[in-house]
Amino acid sequence: RKEVEQDPGPFNVPEGATVAFNCTYSNSASQSFFWYRQDCRKEPKLLMSVYSSGNEDGRFTAQLNRASQYISLLIRDSKLSDSATYLCVVGGTTDSWGKLQFGAGTQVVVTP
Amino acid sequence: NAGVTQTPKFQVLKTGQSMTLQCAQDMNHNSMYWYRQDPGMGLRLIYYSASEGTTDKGEVPNGYNVSRLNKREFSLRLESAAPSQTSVYFCASSETAGGSKNIQYFGAGTRLSVL
Numbered sequence: 574r575k576e577v578e579q580d581p582g583p584f585n586v587p588e589g590a591t592v593a594f595n596c597t598y599s600n601s602a603s604q605s606f607f608w609y610r611q612d613c614r615k616e617p618k619l620l621m622s623v624y625s626s627g628n629e630d631g632r633f634t635a636q637l638n639r640a641s642q643y644i645s646l647l648i649r650d651s652k653l654s655d656s657a658t659y660l661c662v663v664g665g666t667t668d669s670w671g672k673l674q675f676g677a678g679t680q681v682v683v684t685p
Numbered sequence: 686n687a688g689v690t691q692t693p694k695f696q697v698l699k700t701g702q703s704m705t706l707q708c709a710q711d712m713n714h715n716s717m718y719w720y721r722q723d724p725g726m727g728l729r730l731i732y733y734s735a736s737e738g739t740t741d742k743g744e745v746p747n748g749y750n751v752s753r754l755n756k757r758e759f760s761l762r763l764e765s766a767a768p769s770q771t772s773v774y775f776c777a778s779s780e781t782a783g784g785s786k787n788i789q790y791f792g793a794g795t796r797l798s799v800l
Binding site for chain 1: 720725726727728729730733743773775787788789790791792793794
């Protein structure tokens with residue numbers, strides 16, 4: 574079983590709509606959670622960290638559910654520029670401090 | 686404003702050839718990482734260096750070696766390239782190897798093909 578699992582998509586979203594997707598992780602001792610964004614053939618870039626209480630950054634909202642071991646990302650008022658692959662990243666257990674586990678990504682395609 | 690710089694950007698090798706991928710960061714980060722990314726798979730950690738002078742194996746270290754040359758530079762060497770090493774390689778760095786300061790910043794990647 575993969576340590577971090579994501580629905581690969583693609584999620585086809587009309588411009589202006591809301592899209593949400595989850596990621597599940599297997600190690601209950603994980604301490605740090607992130608969403609990264611990766612454009613085609615480019616490097617991953619940090620979108621946002623995910624905090625226990627949930628957090629928002631503009632049109633993006635991230636939630637963490639430790640009991641069910643998943644994190645979610647919601648994008649409101651989708652823009653064409655939001656088209657990308659979103660990587661779920663989990664890490665920071667005491668026996669693998671510093672090592673991050675990356676999901677394979679969820680592809681989002683925003684259409685006009 | 687360079688961040689993490691990787692060279693080369695593209696490389697084609699024949700089976701059995703060797704090469705070194707270079708990585709340098711100018712953010713004064715302590716920790717550096719090498720990953721590979723293959724289609725349909727998440728980034729997989731090859732080697733990492735939590736601090737200058739230390740290196741450790743990641744998930745997929747076989748066929749690779751690394752050198753943390755100084756605080757800025759972390760190189761990845763393929764001694765005898767194999768077709769299975771065709772991939773996109775990313776170098777990353779973070780302020781520290783743990784906690785909230787483990788946000789990793791990535792270089793633009795090296796696209797390697799082994800024929």
